[in-house]
Amino acid sequence: MRIIFLPTEIFLSFSIQKILYDESSLKQTASHTTQASSDSEQSLISRAKNGDERAFTQLVRNYEQTVWGFAYKLCRNQEKAEESFQDTFINVYRKLNQFDGRSKFSTWLYSIVANNCLMNRRKRKIEELLESLDEAPDVHDETIQKQLASWDDSPIETVINGEMRTALDEAIQQLPDDYKAVFVLRDLEEKTAEETAKILQLTVPAVKSRLRRSRIFLRHKLHNYMKHE
């Protein structure tokens, strides 16, 4: 029984205008870290580049929560997230001189985390399956109807219990790494399609198609858990 407390406006509204996220209210996670410091980011970076240890430490402190959160969401495993955290900042330390300031520092940082977490971009069977999701399902199909109805019937107040947590985990782990990264960056970290494209070195249309397929795929994988009341 999956009981989650859901703000009613989210689920009760079938209007497309009522959006799951109000973009502006959701930027807290990434932005609160940087503004607190009185040092401007640019001066921190240039001082750190010149070997100023305190500037580097401050830079780490400004971004460690962001890096930790993103690494954990990508790796979905404590140990791997810790490894990725270490590797990311060691890379930053080593390669800071290569950061030319043409992109945002956070974009550069995200791309290092992503590169650390994602190694396998080879085309797999699952990707062929994902591509097949571009075709709209036949809405007259009874299974589709039942599936949709099961989501509709799911209680509005539910908790993510152990069973659901496992289901969420298993579903997202089946996504190829770059799909997973797109989903995490767009839907969980609330990056724009453009920034996600920069971070992952994909084109914007590639980001959009990966996001679309990931959402459908995950929805499909989770639907078994939406069945019973």
Added chain:
Amino acid sequence: MKHSIKHLHSGSCADIYRHLCENLDSQFETEECKRIREHIEQCDTCSALLDSLKKTVYLYKQETVPAMPKTLEKKLFAVIKLKKKQKHSPGK
């Protein structure tokens, strides 16, 4: 909530589908988007699909990230100090 899903306007559902799955979070301001919004408002299937996609994302957003281990930063700086001893200036 809605238990029966009718197939209103199902002929155009297919071309709505992609936009729907892609634009969960957009404001649908263009002409085409208006058309899509109007369709969804009248089509139970598409609105149910949109709703289920929103729920999917919502569930993932509910997952919590454990707090960053307190020792992690310390470990990092220790490693970097070691690296620094190996070479004299960072990055060069």
